[in-house]
Amino acid sequence: MSTDIITVTEFDAPIISIAPGAQKLKREALGRAADISEIADALDRDMANDAMLAINNLLKPVEKARESVKKPVLDLGRAIDKVAKDYVSDLKIEYDRLSRLAGAFDAAARERQRIAEAEAQRKAEEARHAEIQALRERERLAEAEAARLRSEAEAAAKKNPEHADELRDIAEARADEAAREIEAETVALSKAIAEDAKALAPAREVPSGAAVRSVWEYEIVDAAALYRERPECFTLEPVKSAITAALEASGGKLPGIVRAIKVFKTSLRG
Numbered sequence: 001m002s003t004d005i006i007t008v009t010e011f012d013a014p015i016i017s018i019a020p021g022a023q024k025l026k027r028e029a030l031g032r033a034a035d036i037s038e039i040a041d042a043l044d045r046d047m048a049n050d051a052m053l054a055i056n057n058l059l060k061p062v063e064k065a066r067e068s069v070k071k072p073v074l075d076l077g078r079a080i081d082k083v084a085k086d087y088v089s090d091l092k093i094e095y096d097r098l099s100r101l102a103g104a105f106d107a108a109a110r111e112r113q114r115i116a117e118a119e120a121q122r123k124a125e126e127a128r129h130a131e132i133q134a135l136r137e138r139e140r141l142a143e144a145e146a147a148r149l150r151s152e153a154e155a156a157a158k159k160n161p162e163h164a165d166e167l168r169d170i171a172e173a174r175a176d177e178a179a180r181e182i183e184a185e186t187v188a189l190s191k192a193i194a195e196d197a198k199a200l201a202p203a204r205e206v207p208s209g210a211a212v213r214s215v216w217e218y219e220i221v222d223a224a225a226l227y228r229e230r231p232e233c234f235t236l237e238p239v240k241s242a243i244t245a246a247l248e249a250s251g252g253k254l255p256g257i258v259r260a261i262k263v264f265k266t267s268l269r270g
Contacts, residue, residue: 025058029051029057033052135182142178142182145178146174149170247260
């Protein structure tokens with residue numbers, strides 16, 4: 001959706017400038033002020049007063065004009081803000097409501113997922129343990145069978161010395177075959193354990209594109225107490241009028257202020 005969802009009719013791009021006559025008066029006032037580098041006598045003082053008056057006669061009208069010209073712009077900005085705020089207010093309320101509902105469901109789904117994954121892991125471990133035990137039992141039986149075959153071969157060799165080597169070779173071949181079977185079963189067991197882990201993994205309930213996160217909602221009832229405990233929770237901006245009043249009361253000494261000098265200025269009334 002483009003930005004033309006909010007439209008302003010009958011509003012052309014303005015060109016903002018200072019009137020040529022006012023620019024001329026400014027140059028003249030600055031020229032008067034530039035001619036005064038120091039005040040040594042009453043005549044110099046009168047000249048400075050005239051220069052200040054010329055500047056002051058420009059400062060006040062331009063401030064008044066600024067406020068007058070800017071007022072409809074500010075009013076327009078406030079009107080735009082109000083239109084946008086009115087449009088989105090119920091949308092934000094519904095979005096927040098649905099976000100809370102979805103968040104509660106997704107948090108519960110995530111907990112179910114965690115429990116299911118833990119259960120799947122437990123079952124996989126149990127199956128793996130049982131299969132390992134079975135394999136060890138198979139190895140034990142295979143070793144016992146190989147020992148039996150070797151024992152029978154030795155007994156047969158004593159009865160038939162001329163075929164002793166042949167009987168021993170047959171016993172070793174059968175023992176090696178049993179060992180190969182055990183090795184093949186071990187490889188198959190590893191694959192089966194991996195496949196079982198995949199099969200036991202539960203499906204995820206949270207839809208794709210959704211991000212579940214927890215947020216704190218709060219209400220400050222004692223800002224001073226919070227600031228004393230955690231000042232980083234606030235942004236500080238100096239208030240000039242309060243600082244000057246505190247400097248006046250303290251004789252120009254305040255913690256955190258490196259340099260404070262009182263200067264005298266003359267202003268024009270009216």
